[in-house]
Amino acid sequence: MSSSIPAVSLSGVTKHFGAVQAVRGIDLTIEPGEVVAFLGPNGAGKTSTIDMMLGLSEPTSGSAQILGLEPRDAIARGLVSAVMQTGGLLKDITVRETVAYTASLFVHTRDIDDVLAEAGITGIADRKVEKCSGGEQQRLRFAMALLSDPALLLLDEPTTGMDVEGRRTFWSAIRSDAQKGRTVLFATHYLEEADQYADRIVLISHGKVVADGSGSEIKSLASGRTVRATLNQPDTAALASLPGVDNVEVRGESVYVHAKDSDVVARYLLNETSARDLEITAQGLEEAFLNLTGDAT
């Protein structure tokens, strides 16, 4: 896992389905040991890109390499595992039987009890799959994915439909595993999930990478604050002409001013007008995301 060969290398990758251009030219390098979130709204092209990394489909143009190999070769060598959203589980057998059955398909596998423990499902090992919650089933898929001790783990929206607690437990298992050096790429449209659990966020929209950086870098790309104040008949033109102001909106008795430098706006409102009840809020990743992609999820 400590070679200098990238874990993932995409070069000019496109994917068309008839007239639909799902992926429109993605260049991406992921180094070994990185935990990367693929963040984007529905239909952004995340699954199409992951499918190409898994060798489940071929790029229309460009190339995808996993650990210096064609994706199919990397899979065949057990270097890549995936945790998908649904499917692949038999309901009538237990958690342990599911892992044991999967292990029997590999020539070399890790110890079943070890992967159950790592995925945090030792306590439910004898439970039938159909009795497991959505979050427990995802941790079971994670345990199955760990059997080949892959260098790269790909997860496609693994926490869809889970409650907050399920998500937290799931990610704590993934994070503590990743600390041992595994490369992890996960697709999500939960902004806070990307911000909280990834070291790097690749923001994807309409089949392209629109931003790539840490959570704080992504936020600072669309930095700024909103100043809200109660003010009758605000002089919107004067507010708009303050340095760094990019939006002024009046809603009822409130004026909302979005600006790079909120101090300038606050000083003006307090000194030059009868504004009161000032509130200043930082832009979250949600707003940054909407600004950057111009999309609502």
Ligand SMILES: Nc1ncnc2c1ncn2[C@@H]1O[C@H](COP(=O)(O)OP(=O)(O)OP(=O)(O)O)[C@@H](O)[C@H]1O
């Ligand atoms: N097999 C297919 N045939 C036709 N169009 C497809 C196919 N697979 C995906 N698409 C289209 O390609 C685009 C990208 O889809 P993709 O599933 O990659 O996005 P996504 O970012 O994973 O979305 P989601 O978050 O909803 O899973 C969408 O417009 C989708 O409808």
